[in-house]
Amino acid sequence: MLKNDLLLRAAKGQEVERAPIWLMRQAGRVLPEYRATRSKAKNFIEFVKNPELACEVTIQPVDILGVDAAIIFSDILVIPEAMGLPYQMIEAKGPWFENTIKTKADVDKLRIAEAGDLDYVIKALQLTKKELNDRVPLIGFAGAPWTIFAYMIEGSGSKTFSKAKQFLYTQPELAHQLLEKITQSTINYLKGQVAAGANILQLFDSWAGVLSEQMFYEFSLKYMSKICDALSPLVPVTVFAKDAHYAVQKISETSCNSIGLDWTINPLTARKQAGTKTLQGNADPCLLYANEKKIIEETHSMLSAFGKNRYICNLGHGLYPDIDKQKVKFFVDVVKDYKWE
């Protein structure tokens, strides 16, 4: 039995005493402790593949920041690698793929990944589950098929992801074949995460915002919806589609349990569109550059707009590496100390 199950109760729409809080990228460079552990590995990929080190940085924010959940330290790009498309993480630049997907032969060559192909993540989850000792829930995650597709075609980050979008316009059938393969791989992987102890899952559609509304439904939401159907009978699932502000209602029609919101979405508007689904978010990460008075004001107004139940407090996207750790801790404390009506 979990000692603190606020996150799971909130995700399932059950009553809570206060809203749970965790932060996207809480296991990351804002913590000097993370940087110290990271320096023990040769590079980012070796770090991700080391279950002991991954476990250590997964638990750090629970101890240091007092958040109500741990999110397993890994990356969304482990899926392309497990399917046969390895990546590198270039310092200060981001992900880079030597080979990208261009033709039907490239798509056909990719494997459908099994959880066993990602045994290092599975081991990291098992170890973390044991070390957490049921203090807080453990969050598993994967990239949304569209975001993974975007990296597999583009080969790196991009402002526009125009190569990936070109693929959607010029080879839509092949795009669907690839999205289907990614979806099946992701379902296998997430089922493995649940078997290894993940209590709740989040899909990150970081590049939803480069698609038009219609293309988001056709090439992204359709596949996230399939993943929700496969996983939400097992554990709660959160869908976070960054910059898809128009899609809250459509996302609420999937079998997800909660909807992640970026900071561009008004909490009251989202409430009207989301039916009975739980909402997660959505403070601007840049709020944490402000002074304490401003952080308190903005956080209180966000909390009162969302209300206590069916709400998971978070940022609208991940923490930026240059945010002061003390400010992050301050924000977490403001949320935990809030006097709910």
Ligand code: CP3
């Ligand atoms: O704390 C957590 O949220 C868990 C760990 C986590 C990481 N990546 C670790 C990481 C999670 C959930 C991710 C997801 C991820 N990875 C996403 C989706 C979320 C989002 O931010 O939109 C995306 C798009 C990626 C791909 C990725 N990984 C990029 C573009 C980068 C480089 C940018 C950067 O911040 O340096 C990464 C690297 C990465 N993944 C880091 C961390 C902590 C930083 C690497 C480092 O330690 O130097």
